[in-house]
Amino acid sequence: MNDSGPQVWVADDDAAIRWVLQKALQKAGIPCQSYEDAEAVLAAMDAGQHPGVLLTDICMPGADGLALLAAVRQRLPQVPVIVITARSDLDSAVNAYQGGAFEYLPKPFDVDQAVELVKRALAQSEASTPPASQPRTLSSIIGQAPAMQGVFRAIGRLSSSSMTVLITGESGTGKELVARALHEHSPRAAETFVGLNISAIPAELLESELFGHERGAFTGADRQRKGRFEQASGGTLFLDEIGDMVPALQTRLLRVLAEGEFFRVGGQSPIRVDTRVLAATNQDLAAKVARGEFRDDLYHRLNVIRIEIPPLRQRREDIPALAEHYLSQLAEELEVPAKTFTPEVMNRLVAADWPGNVRQLVNICRRLIVSAPGRDIRVQDLPPELGGDGPAGGPDWTVGLAQWASEVLARGESGLLQRASPAFETALIRAALAAADGKRQEAARMLGWGRNTLSRKIRELGLDGDGKSPS
Numbered sequence: 001m002n003d004s005g006p007q008v009w010v011a012d013d014d015a016a017i018r019w020v021l022q023k024a025l026q027k028a029g030i031p032c033q034s035y036e037d038a039e040a041v042l043a044a045m046d047a048g049q050h051p052g053v054l055l056t057d058i059c060m061p062g063a064d065g066l067a068l069l070a071a072v073r074q075r076l077p078q079v080p081v082i083v084i085t086a087r088s089d090l091d092s093a094v095n096a097y098q099g100g101a102f103e104y105l106p107k108p109f110d111v112d113q114a115v116e117l118v119k120r121a122l123a124q125s126e127a128s129t130p131p132a133s134q135p136r137t138l139s140s141i142i143g144q145a146p147a148m149q150g151v152f153r154a155i156g157r158l159s160s161s162s163m164t165v166l167i168t169g170e171s172g173t174g175k176e177l178v179a180r181a182l183h184e185h186s187p188r189a190a191e192t193f194v195g196l197n198i199s200a201i202p203a204e205l206l207e208s209e210l211f212g213h214e215r216g217a218f219t220g221a222d223r224q225r226k227g228r229f230e231q232a233s234g235g236t237l238f239l240d241e242i243g244d245m246v247p248a249l250q251t252r253l254l255r256v257l258a259e260g261e262f263f264r265v266g267g268q269s270p271i272r273v274d275t276r277v278l279a280a281t282n283q284d285l286a287a288k289v290a291r292g293e294f295r296d297d298l299y300h301r302l303n304v305i306r307i308e309i310p311p312l313r314q315r316r317e318d319i320p321a322l323a324e325h326y327l328s329q330l331a332e333e334l335e336v337p338a339k340t341f342t343p344e345v346m347n348r349l350v351a352a353d354w355p356g357n358v359r360q361l362v363n364i365c366r367r368l369i370v371s372a373p374g375r376d377i378r379v380q381d382l383p384p385e386l387g388g389d390g391p392a393g394g395p396d397w398t399v400g401l402a403q404w405a406s407e408v409l410a411r412g413e414s415g416l417l418q419r420a421s422p423a424f425e426t427a428l429i430r431a432a433l434a435a436a437d438g439k440r441q442e443a444a445r446m447l448g449w450g451r452n453t454l455s456r457k458i459r460e461l462g463l464d465g466d467g468k469s470p471s
Contacts (some may be wrong), residue, residue, distance in 0.1 A: 009051035010034040011041045012084065013060045013070060017107075021055065023216055024111045030118060038063035042071060051079055053102075053121040055114075056084040073100045080121035084109070096316045096327065104156060106149050124232035131266040141177055142322050151178060157184040166242075166302045167280040169309030172359030174241060176279040176437070178309060182278060183236040191235030196228050199241040200441035207249055208265050217266025227264065227327060229256060242302065243283035243294065254298045312354040312361065319350045326365040327377075339369055341377050348379065348387045363435060380427070426461050429454070 008030055010021045018034040025032040031053075035041045037060050054072055069081050080102035102121050105114060116362065143151065150388035155178070158165065165182060167175045176195060176206045182267055183193045185371035201209050208217075212227030228237055239245075245253065256262045257277060261270045288294035312319065323341060331338045341349070354360055372381040379387070428447060444454040457463075 007052035007122060008032045008055065009041060009044075009053070010036060010055045011060065011065070011335075012055075013037060014057070017084075019058070020111060021114060024115050025118060028115050030115075030122070034107045037061055038065070038068035039072070041068060045072075045075060046141070050076060053080050053082065053118055055082045055105075055118070058083060068100060081388070082117060084115075105152055106144075133147075137350035141174065141181055142325055143315065145310070145318050145319070145320050147310035147315050148318065151307055151309060151374055153381070154305070155181050155185055158182060158305065160187065162186060162188060162276045163179060164276070164304045165278050165303060166285075166306045167278065167303075167309065168306060169280075169281045169282060170311045171358055172357035173311055174307040174358050175282075178240065178307060179236075179238040179278045179280060180242075183238075183276075186276070187237070188235050188276060192232050193236050193238065194228050195238040195240065196233035197240045197439055197442070199244040200439050203249075204245050207252070208244070209263055211252065211262050212267075212271075214267045217264070221266070224264075229262065229273050229275050230271060234275075236276045236278060239277060239279045241281060242279040243281040243285055243288055247293075250295045250298050254295060254301060257298075257301045280381055312357045316350050319354075320346055322361060323349055323365060323374070324363050329370060330362075330366050330369045330405075334366075334369060336369060337375065338378055339372060339375050342379070344379050345377050345382060348382060352386050359435075359437070366434060376440040422461055425457060426463065429457060429463060 008025055010018050010025075010032060011230060012018050012021075012034070013036050018036070018334075022032045022034050033044075035044070037308050038056070038306065039062055041054070041056070042063075054068075056065040056068050060068075065085070069083060072079055072081055077100075080107055080305070081100070082103045083101045084105045084107060086107040086418055103117055141151070143149070158326070165179075167178050169175055179195070180193060196209065198206065208221075208225070208227065210227050210229060212225050212230055213221050215221060215224050227323075239253075252262065252329045256273070258273075260274065263270055263273045283305070285294055289299050312322075323346065327341070328338060349361075356363070364383075367383075368377050368381060372378070405420075429443070432443040432446045433440070438447060440454055441451050444451045447454065449457075
């Protein structure tokens with residue numbers, strides 16, 4: 001520790017924040033000096049003073065906190081830097097960690113928590129840390145709630161790593177979004193991200209889907225095929241619903257994770273891959289291990305780092321931003337006029353339990369953007385499950401269908417089924433694909449069809465994989 005200056009420096013243009021932190025640190029017996037901008041901090045360093053720990057806000061006049069972080073990392077790489085920001089989004093967290101920050105502290109923060117964080121930073125060894133890297137600005141996950149800030153911190157801390165991560169959380173919480181963020185903010189970002197839903201693939205086909213097969217390996221294998229592990233080599237493989245994997249494949253997956261190699265189905269030569277694995281589940285894997293339904297050694301191999309995604313009911317403060325984001329996004333996607341929620345509707349959305357989490361919120365927004373009349377979405381437009389006055393499951397479509405049929409027949413026209421059936425099937429396919437996040441196997445199950453039937457219908461109706469008519 002350099003004795004030429006105070007142990008802790010605080011850089012923030014908000015005088016109130018500087019005062020509160022200085023008083024709290026001094027009360028804890030930690031000398032503190034405050035500065036109102038980055039230039040003042042750098043000037044003090046140029047004068048030969050060195051801090052033990054630096055706390056800096058991101059948004060300041062002149063050079064911002066990330067620029068100050070980069071300058072400190074270059075001059076004094078052993079000094080821990082704690083980044084404070086009111087912009088508690090994913091990019092801010094990732095940029096802070098990629099820049100070499102010791103920790104990321106979103107406002108408003110608990111003062112006692114900040115003091116404990118400073119104490120940990122002061123206790124850190126003075127070993128050098130990696131130099132600052134260029135921050136990436138990529139798509140962000142929406143979340144201001146403290147539970148989501150924990151997710152952002154985890155993604156930020158892992159941004160220079162290719163470690164295996166287990167992502168847990170209820171269905172519909174956005175586990176794949178987190179997996180994509182881990183990939184996009186990693187050294188593998190320029191390589192391929194491959195996703196596979198274990199529960200959407202029949203067990204007898206999953207081995208070939210994961211590891212590929214050689215020509216003639218089984219009936220119908222008329223050519224060699226690379227599996228998902230090979231497709232993702234150099235990049236990231238996301239295995240969703242890992243808890244549904246059958247025991248025999250659990251053994252094969254464990255070997256790939258341990259040794260980095262496998263055999264294609266019917267193959268004689270080992271295939272080596274460099275694939276990062278991210279796994280996700282909405283099940284209690286520890287309980288499955290206790291029941292003998294999941295291998296203990298595979299569980300520990302996957303559970304190197306765990307990220308728990310909170311259910312929507314535990315992050316209600318995020319609901320307004322999420323609802324407005326998806327309502328706007330869906331209006332653009334469906335090419336319909338934008339709409340807004342009235343304050344009464346937003347209050348009901350925030351108060352709802354959302355058993356289907358963010359996925360349920362997205363589907364409600366999709367329904368409302370199409371069915372609600374006018375530009376304002378009112379309480380009466382909501383379905384009863386959200387405390388509204390509208391019919392359950394949206395408008396009574398049979399009434400509208402009967403009215404349409406009567407009008408067509410009144411004009412002396414015929415061929416009702418030939419005209420209505422394609423539109424009816426198209427609407428159901430679009431809804432099922434949207435609810436299944438584009439996964440055809442799951443959408444087919446929802447419709448009561450086989451996957452081949454759904455694929456044939458999509459071709460016949462001129463739909464693409466998202467259930468939209470091609471341009």
